[in-house]
Amino acid sequence: MRTFYQLAFKASPIKLAFADHGQKGYDLARQIRPDLIVMDINLPGMDGLVATKLIRADNDLAGVPILAVTARHKEDPSLRTGTFTSILFKPVKVDELRDAVMRLLPDFEGEPDLNP
Numbered sequence: 001m002r003t004f005y006q007l008a009f010k011a012s013p014i015k016l017a018f019a020d021h022g023q024k025g026y027d028l029a030r031q032i033r034p035d036l037i038v039m040d041i042n043l044p045g046m047d048g049l050v051a052t053k054l055i056r057a058d059n060d061l062a063g064v065p066i067l068a069v070t071a072r073h074k075e076d077p078s079l080r081t082g083t084f085t086s087i088l089f090k091p092v093k094v095d096e097l098r099d100a101v102m103r104l105l106p107d108f109e110g111e112p113d114l115n116p
Contacts, residue, residue, distance in 0.1 A: 001040065021043050025051050033060065041070040042072070048068065052068075065085040067085060067087070
């Protein structure tokens with residue numbers, strides 16, 4: 001997925017940062033204070049659902065939009081928690097990802113951080 005994200009935003013001024021598990025993603029978000037988080041659900045160790053709950057409970061990060069990207073079925077009850085700003089279901093097309101990101105960054109001017 002890293003390569004997919006890098007290719008999708010190669011011509012964009014959006015800066016990307018990556019974490020390979022939920023705890024690292026949460027720690028990285030606290031460090032860089034991103035404009036948007038792209039969260040995979042199925043992560044090793046702490047999964048994306050738990051990481052998202054930590055982010056939502058953190059006063060400094062609670063308002064950051066979180067775009068979930070998942071291979072889980074659309075009817076999975078764990079996705080109905082209301083903690084995600086938006087959800088994309090795999091397989092995701094490049095244009096679909098770009099459109100979702102731009103919808104969540106309506107005031108995009110300059111170089112926002114995108115943390116998948």
